[in-house]
Amino acid sequence: MKLVIIKYNAGNVQSVMFALERIGINAIVTEDIGEITSADKVIFPGVGEASTAMNYLKERNLDEVIKKLTQPVLGVCLGMQLMCAYSEENDTPCLGIFEERVKKFVPTQKEEIDGIDDLNFKVPQLGWNSIYNLRSPLMTNVKEDSYCYFVHSYYASLGEHTIATTDYIQPFSSALHKDNFYGVQFHAEKSAEAGEQILKNFCLMPQP
């Protein structure tokens, strides 16, 4: 199997590559269009800012290339957000693969609810939170309420393509799926067993 990680000016490419190595997959990191379109699976990672990343993709025509891919594609973190219709981050039109829109978390502070703990919502959400209402083959053998590692200030709203939900300030899409396209908001590459299972599921997806 040939798995390609799209290289662009965003972080976590290395971490995704190492995580795949841990489950026995050697990935190719490239921005070469021929390599990407001929791959069996494509991972679209990302840490960074939406408009800068979109511009980078457009300059290389990678935006059109990604939209037209027919093999399984997995967006991670910013990668998933860029697969949505639009991001509030610097008012950025995105790839439009998923109709969901990406909004900014508004920090809130609600002290001492039921006397146990404050609910002090900082932005970004940083740390482990649970994913629930799991569906889609991407979530095979992933338990309801598994914990995954999140770092993000923007979130995709819930919609018809939501395949996992997480609560932070409000419920949002922690994973999306439409046709051959998948996206996870959390860092699957850093999400312990649950993340490894999701990466394995993606790698085992049947070819079209």
Next chain:
Amino acid sequence: MDQTENKNQVDYSSPFWGRGGQLCKRIIPCLDIRDGRTVKGVNFENIRDAGDPVELASIYAKEGADELVFLDITATVEKRKTLSELVNRVAHAINIPFTVGGGIGSVQDVSVLLANGADKISVNTAAYKHPGLLNQLSKEFGSQCVVLAIDTKQEEDGNWYVYLNGGRVKTETKCFDWAKEAVERGAGEILLTSMNNDGTKKGFALDITRRLSLNLNVPVIASGGAGTMEHFADVFKDGKADAALAASIFHFKEIGVPELKAYLHGQKIQVRL
């Protein structure tokens, strides 16, 4: 947790909750590194090489640590290569995030560590001396990977002051003021070590931790003073910390990560089990 019922009746219009999930409080073991080896004595059974940070890190990851911090106390510049090689080995081995700190002073230092797979880096003295470093790092790599470490001490006047060079050099800057400025400059997280509490095993510094955590919109990792499981509950409930870091109590197995998390769960503190 019994959250499986009613899962098809989630009220998506709810302004607040889906069904009660919550961001977890994080437990972070810290490993001190010198010349690529762990420094503090380690008291683990079934460990082949107690000095190998990778092996120790793997054990903590399996035990359910949420994150790890590697603090490099190597004195010399020549040994920095050893650190980046270590970071690379750690990044291959563990499936949880980790932060690398100690002696980091430039964009180039950070670039090398991130390229080798570190998720975050922490800066301390260099950022205080050249605060623009925080702006540079957050612009270049994003705030999410920039942790500001502060060593602080409460003086007799009641104020908490910033200390540098591993606590050897006092400044006249108040801890809160520096933390606030650092966040404005792009620090994405604060690692707050109370020198009054560090090593005492009498609990974390709750007041300064609480002040930073409630007044800054970035996570605060409390460090220094952990001695019992109750201390962790206190720093999460009263100190409002987002994460708690400890070294020796984990290394010497005085408290295990799994039992600590089970205890905190019993205290109704959200942790990853």
